[in-house]
Amino acid sequence: MTVHESVVDAIGGTPLFRLARLGAGLAAPVYAKAEFLNIGGSVKDRAALSMVLAAERDGLLRPxxxxxxxxxxxxxxGLTIVGRRRGYRVIACVSDRSAAEKSDILRxxxxxxVLAPTAVPAEDPDHLFNVVRRLAEEIPGAWLADQYDNPANPDAHVRTTGPExxxxxxxxxxxxxxxxGTGGxxxxxxxxxxxxxGGGVTVIGADPESSSYAGGDGSPxxxxxxxxxxxxxxxxxxxxxxxxxxxxxxxxxxxDRESLLTxxxxxREEGLLAGPSSGTAVAAALRVARRLGPEDLVVVLLPDSGRSYLSKLYSDDWLRRWGFLEEPRGADDTEPTVRAVLDAAGGWSGAGAPGAGGSGAGESGAGGPVTVASDASLAEALAVLRTAPGGIAPVVLARAVRPYGISATEVLGSLxxxxxxxxxxxxxxxPDGPVTSVLGPALATVGVGQPLSEAREAFGPGQDAALVLADxxxxxxxxxxxxGS
Known part of the structure; x- marks a missing residue:
């Protein structure tokens, strides 16, 4: 049995597992590189160790x-495990949208x-990246790891992951x-x-549908x-x-739905409790494998553990609230869901949204709810509201093009x-004033797969309308x- 002098020595050397059940019927075998079995629970342990050692070697990080x-x-x-083991103070500035479990693990x-937003313009002083730069300038002896631009990040994988x-x-x-993510x-x-x-390996990126890496609109x-x-x-x-x-x-x-459910x-089928980005990667790998033959072999990398997402990905309630899960709660669950109400009213297109300035889609069957863009004037907003059922509409971040619809995280309030x-x-x-001057509270949200009794509980006092979320x-x-009542 292997014995290590330090937990740092256990970084890397992760196993491959064949995805025999998810890959059943495919000619090309699919193997998963289980990076969540690194000591810190993710592939990022490799980059963390590489960046710290490089910073020490270059004199950027001192005792x-x-x-x-x-x-x-x-x-x-990863940086905390390596850094604390080597005697450093570690400050992790975490996106306020990350799963709470990650912050608990860090502590x-x-x-x-330090929690900071990413859902603000990159130039905003409160943006996550600007917060860390400010801290690095203010704290004597501080070193900013800067995984997004640090060459020691991809180098870790040239030296370890690839050869393995x-x-x-x-x-x-x-x-x-x-x-x-960082691309490393x-x-x-x-x-x-x-x-x-000799150029014989094809490299495929697995990307969320709206991510701009692969040509999406960059929406959340x-x-x-x-x-x-x-x-x-x-x-x-x-x-x-x-x-x-x-x-x-x-x-x-x-x-997103395909990523999360995969x-x-x-x-459930392979015994691999991995995070949502692993679902994205496996879904992509299965698509690739369907186009290949028995002479091919696909390796897909699973970046992190599902233990960090128990309150999200592995919570049925969370998935239903956001409209990702629609399967019945059990064999005896016959209660109608929000989808049944929408279907009875003519359904919805499932995609599409208004353009900037508040112009665009109409009622639920025409591509989404009527919305008002945050950069619209009150006069423009009033013209839009006249077409909205009940004269109520959510106010959303302005964006020129939204081919994937409006993310619930872009809703600022209501009007x-x-x-x-x-x-x-x-x-x-x-009339030429901004809509934000009379912005009301955000509407309640209900998932398309929520039972009606549960959806009714989402309404707050005085709220008569709610946004329906799918994915x-x-x-x-x-x-x-x-x-209903």
């Missing part, structure tokens, strides 16, 4: 220093956790599939496999740690230097025709009366 990093959680955990390992996969498959790997894992691993195979998605989100207010869209685009031969774009299948008319009549607002995006507006 008694402080490690600072912006993270969705996993890199911060358990001894990190100081090549050796484990006996050089038979023909396709490598991984998500793209796919760039380093892919570069090594291409080099050692619900898979953590991969993809590229672009806030509509961001002036300059910077991609990570750790991502080497020339290494990636192509992309598979995976909808991850759950991994746990009613009555409130706008009252504000104008009382002189509290001008985390607003698809309709439903009134309390439509859900």
């Amino acid at each position: 008694g220093g402080t490690i600072i990093e912006a993270t969705s959680g996993n890199t911060g955990i 358990a390992y001894g990190a100081e956790v 996969i090549w050796e484990q498959t006996g050089g038979r790997v023909t396709h490598f599939v991984a998500g793209v 894992t796919i760039s380093g691993t892919g570069a090594y496999l291409k080099k050692v195979s 998605y619900f898979v953590e740690s991969i993809g590229h989100f672009l806030h509509p207010g961001t002036a300059e869209d910077r991609w990570p230097k750790s991502y080497h685009r020339e290494v990636v031969d192509g992309f598979e774009r995976i909808p 991850a759950r299948r991994l746990a 009613s025709a009555a409130a706008v008319q009252r504000a104008l009549a009382e002189g509290r607002a001008a 985390g995006r607003a698809v309709a507006l439903v009134h309390r009366s439509a859900l």
Whole structure:
């Protein structure tokens, strides 16, 4: 049995598992590289160790220093394990949208956790990346790991992950599939496999459908740690230097629902409790494998553990609230769901949304609820509200193009025709004034697969309408009366 002098020595050397059940019927075998079996629970342990050792070697990190990093959680955990073991203070600045379990794990390992937003323009001083830069400047002896632009990130995978996969498959790997977050894992691993195979290995990126890496509109998605989100207010869209685009031969774009439900299948059918980005990667790998023959071999990388997502991905209630889960709770569950109400009213298209300035789709059957854009004037908003059922509409972040619909996370509040008319009549607002001056509270939200009794409980006092969510995006507006008593 292997004995280590330190937990750091246990980073890497993760096993491959054949996905025999999910890959049943496919000619090409699919093997999963279980990176969640690293000591810190993710592939980011490799990059963390590589970056710390490089910083020490280059004199950027000295005894008694402080490690600072912006993270969705996993890199911060790796840096905390390595850093605390080597005597450093660690400050992990975590996205406020990351699963709460990650912050709890960080604190358990001894990190100081600072929560900061990512759903603001990149130039906003409160943005996660700007917060870490400010801390690095203010704290003596601080070193910013900067995984997005640090060359030691992809180098970790050139030296370790790539060689492991090549050796484990006996050089038979023909396709490598991984998500793209900072880009370090796919760039380093892919570069090594291409080099050692003489260009014989094809590298495929697995990306959330709306991520801009693979050509999406950059709107929010619900898979953590991969993809590229672009806030509509961001002036300059910077991609990570750790991502080497020339290494990636192509992309598979995976909808959130497919990612989340595939991850759950991994746990239930293969015994691999992995995170949502693993679901994205496996869904992509299965698509790739369907096009291949028995002479091919696909390796897909599973980045992290599902233990960090028990309150989200592995919570049926969470999935139902956001409209990702519609299967009955049990064999005897016959209660109608919100979808039944929408279907009875003519359904909805399931995609599409209004353009900037509040113009666009109408009622639920025409591509989504009527919305008002946050940069619209009150006069423009009133014109839109006249077409909205009940004169009520959510106010959403302005964006020029939204082919994937409006994410519920982009809803800022609500507006009613009555409130706008009252504000104008009382002189509290001008027709050319912003809608934000009379912004009301956000509407309640209900998932399309929620039972009616549960959906009714989502309404707050005085609320008569709610947004219906399917796959985390607003698809309709439903009134309390439509859900029964």
